[in-house]
Amino acid sequence: MNKKHQILNAAAKLFATQGFDGTTTLQIATEAGVTEPLIYYHFKGKDELFTSILQTAFEKYFTRLENLPRRTTIQFVQIANLINLHFAIVDEMPNETFLVMNTCPVKLNDPDHVCRANVDRQKEWLTGYLTQCLEEGIRRQEFVEMPIAPTVELLIGVISGLTRRRALKLDSNRQVRTATIDFCRRALQAVDAKS
Amino acid sequence: MNKKHQILNAAAKLFATQGFDGTTTLQIATEAGVTEPLIYYHFKGKDELFTSILQTAFEKYFTRLENLPRRTTIQFVQIANLINLHFAIVDEMPNETFLVMNTCPVKLNDPDHVCRANVDRQKEWLTGYLTQCLEEGIRRQEFVEMPIAPTVELLIGVISGLTRRRALKLDSNRQVRTATIDFCRRALQAVDAKS
Amino acid sequence: MNKKHQILNAAAKLFATQGFDGTTTLQIATEAGVTEPLIYYHFKGKDELFTSILQTAFEKYFTRLENLPRRTTIQFVQIANLINLHFAIVDEMPNETFLVMNTCPVKLNDPDHVCRANVDRQKEWLTGYLTQCLEEGIRRQEFVEMPIAPTVELLIGVISGLTRRRALKLDSNRQVRTATIDFCRRALQAVDAKS
Amino acid sequence: MNKKHQILNAAAKLFATQGFDGTTTLQIATEAGVTEPLIYYHFKGKDELFTSILQTAFEKYFTRLENLPRRTTIQFVQIANLINLHFAIVDEMPNETFLVMNTCPVKLNDPDHVCRANVDRQKEWLTGYLTQCLEEGIRRQEFVEMPIAPTVELLIGVISGLTRRRALKLDSNRQVRTATIDFCRRALQAVDAKS
DNA sequence: GATGAATGAGTGTTCATTCAT
DNA sequence: TATGAATGAACACTCATTCAT
Structure with a gap:
């Protein structure tokens, strides 16, 4: 179990800094202190x-997203929460964020790759969250028309x-x-709401 | 000259979609319709x-940046210009933008790489442009304090x-x-300025 | 004992169909339902x-050969027996026959390999059996001169x-x-003997 | 062209003596006096x-088969020709014959492999040749009934x-x-024909 | 300019085998 | 008996690069 984690950590670090193709299995093994096989x-x-x-990184991320409160008196709190959450995540899992941000894009061309599925899911979730937030905020006149x-x-x-x-x-x-x-x-906020 | 351009185009396209390490010289040669040597x-x-x-892509980009007007009555025009310019560039040179956005990051670890120099120069330039813009805007009370x-x-x-x-x-x-x-x-704009 | 036999059977089957070098110990273990160690x-x-x-297969084979009757009134009976025995063996031990016929040859270059010894022994035995048979048959004028x-x-x-x-x-x-x-x-038989 | 032939020869020899799986590309390269790539x-x-x-070996073989004379006064000549041809081929292309005889069988399980196709084609051809030969021989009473x-x-x-x-x-x-x-x-031949 | 032939240095992966338990 | 974890050695194959022409 221990060595498996060492491999995962070493790989995460190297994939993040060198990309998928730029990282060799030998480098991973060496960095992890194990042998290639x-x-x-x-x-x-x-x-x-x-x-x-x-997958693990995205799972953690989505769990955090799901735990965001969806009903708040002030809609903007939800948006602030979302921003804070993303800034927090970068600091907590820098390697993983870097990896998603930089190694994923190359894989986005392949529609069957895990990257594609997760990035799509992320976009869908954020879109839903923000759309509901803005709609409600505008309806309540907390936000300006837009x-x-x-x-x-x-x-x-x-x-x-x-x-x-x-990252x-x-x-x-x-x-x-x-x-x-x-x-x-x-x-976002209407002038009246600012006071 | 012709074939040299074919190589450059093929390489730009492939580096952009597959990354630097994910692209082989054989692929480039084939895509360009030439032989490897x-x-x-x-x-x-x-x-x-x-x-x-x-370098070519960055040169084009910097030229465009330098041509932006630095003296406008309304400061926000400069910011709008900047935004418009970036949106335009993506559409004009999609491969190159993609390449800079996705293949560069991996190279940023190497302080001697061209990527590093250009990205730093970009940041410096944008920082200067925006700082001056905001300072002037705030001074003129076109922008809110921030x-x-x-x-x-x-x-x-x-x-x-x-x-x-x-991209x-x-x-x-x-x-x-x-x-x-x-x-x-x-x-950015102060309430008074909006009217 | 049980699992040992499972291993032997699995190995015999796989060696026969894929050859020695084409069969991995993991395949054998999996096929036998055990682990590699x-x-x-x-x-x-x-x-x-x-x-x-x-060795086991050859032992069975040689035992069958040894049990063939060596003294018969009609010499050809011994030859017919030999033919029948070989046809029977293929049907009784198809994997082993296949293995001997197809995996052995590659090993025949190594003079120290079991294959070499057994194949030589087989040739010697068959040569002895048939030589005696033919000599006797010719002497008795059951067989034509040859x-x-x-x-x-x-x-x-x-x-x-x-x-x-x-096979x-x-x-x-x-x-x-x-x-x-x-x-x-x-x-083989002289015309007179046929009546 | 020269080195390509060296590779082919080295490979034929090694595949024949060690089998396909038992032969490494490095061995082939070394034997051929070239590098692996x-x-x-x-x-x-x-x-x-x-x-x-x-494929090359089989092509040569089939060409030889096709050139056998199909119309002879004495049918047995055709059978003798066939036997002679096979004995001759072993001596002319020992490596290839060995290879077909010993490395092919392992591949016969795969119905899509070239081995399968060629072995089937060989069987078909020989069956046709011999069937016609025997039928004609029996009809002409050169051969006994069988x-x-x-x-x-x-x-x-x-x-x-x-x-x-x-081989x-x-x-x-x-x-x-x-x-x-x-x-x-x-x-095969009827008693009358022998005189 | 342009290419066919060739290679040193690796790359991901597999294999037979071992060891601690 | 039996196995999960681990490895040294090797394997088929690829890559960026060179060189003679």
Whole structure:
């Protein structure tokens, strides 16, 4: 059990930093402190090892998403929650986030790959969450009038963009999180609601 | 000259869809309709071919950035311009954008790689542009008060996030561009300015 | 004891159909319903398992040969017996025959291999049996005059050829056995003896 | 062209003596005096190399068969021709014969393998040739009455058995060929015809 | 410019075998 | 007896690159 985890951790780290194709099974074995064949004892092959890591990471992520409260008096709280959650996840699982953000895209061309399924599921979930949130907020006049679908897409883009830059260590880490929340608040909330 | 371009195009396309490590020189040669050694006649190696494509793409991109007007009565116009420019670029050079967005990150670990230099230069440029823009906007009371540095980082994140999703064909293409501009306008402009 | 037999049976079947080199210890273990290390508990290794099967099969075969009656009034009866015995053996131990016929040859280059010893012993025995048979038959004028040594070799070839084709399921099974006996009778017996 | 032939020869020799699974591509390369990748430059893989050798050998063999005269005054001449041809082939292409005789059988389980197709084709051809020969011989009363189908199968068995033993160097080489022809003559020809 | 032939250095994977339990 | 975990050695095959022409 122990060595299996060592393999998973080493692989996650290497796949994240070097990509799937740029990482060799020998590197993984060495980094994990085991021999190459052990990888094949625990996993069917390099692909399954990759998929396994990915699936676990996405599972954790989706669990966190599902646990977000869906009924709040102020709708914007839900949006702030979503932003906070994504910033938190990058810090908690940096390797996995990096991996999803950078190694997945290459695999998105294959419609049968786990990446495709999970990325689609993520988009669907976020779309549902944000759509309901915006609709309710507008109905209650907490939010200003706006076209919902494009705004939802834009919000997803904002979240994934910021998450990615943080994973890539391209942001300088300071108050980006709170700035983002304030920024979105100003963009969404009706003037009356701000007081 | 002709065949050299065929190689460059084929390589750009393949690097973009399969990544650097996932693309073989044989694939490039086949896709370009030439033989492998010709690649080595025109380029030192796979690496140089890659950086060559990258450098050209970045050059085009930076040229476009430099041509943006820096003095406008309304500061937000500059921000809208920036957003529009990025959306335009994805559509004009989809392969190259995809390549920069997805193949570059893996190379960012190497501080000597062209990717690193260009990404840093991009960040620097955008930071300068946006910082000046926001400072001026706030000074003129066109924009609300806000912490400048984090907001700049966030705006960069927003732009790169949306660009990336469009390159990955993850957005559904509709009015995201205008929604983004409106969204930012509401978030930045002071209430008085809106009228 | 039970599992040991399962291993032997599985191995015999697999070696026969896939050859020695084409069969893995894992396949044998799986087919036998045991784990790989158990093979090594019962046998020194893959080689010993192979030779063990081979030796047992040859032992059965040689026992049958030894039990053939050596003194008959009509010499041809001994030849018919030999033919019948070989046809019978293919049907009784198809896997083992197949194995001897197809996996052995590759091992014949190694003069120290069990295959070599057994195949040599078989040739020697058959040569002795047939030589004596023919000599006696010719002496008694039951058989026509013929060069003995080449005829013996040819008879061995006939028997092994037919056995092999039956093991490979290349013959269509019909009256080949009786046809063979009649054929040989006509070829060997003097005209006078036929009446 | 030269090195390609060296590879083919080395492979034929090694496949013949060690079997397909028992032969490594490194052994082939070493024996051929080339490097391993060159094998893959000239052939798709080990399988194609094997198939290529097999196909060439069978082609030569079938060509020889087709050139046998089909109309002779004495039918037995055709049978003697067939026997002679097979003995000749073993001596001309010992590696290939060995290979067909010993490496093929393992592949016969796969109905799609080239071995299967060729072995079937061989059986069909020989059956047609011998059937016509026997029918005609019996009609002309050159041959004794006998059940045709089983005798044909037996003759094929005789030929392949003797060929195989010679390829395996199990016969002592002497007058087996003429003994076989005489043997078959006595078995087939009617008493009247013998004078 | 352009290519057919060739290769050193690896790549993912498998195999027979062992060892601690 | 029996097995889960582990490995050294090898295997078929690929890749970026070179060289003679």
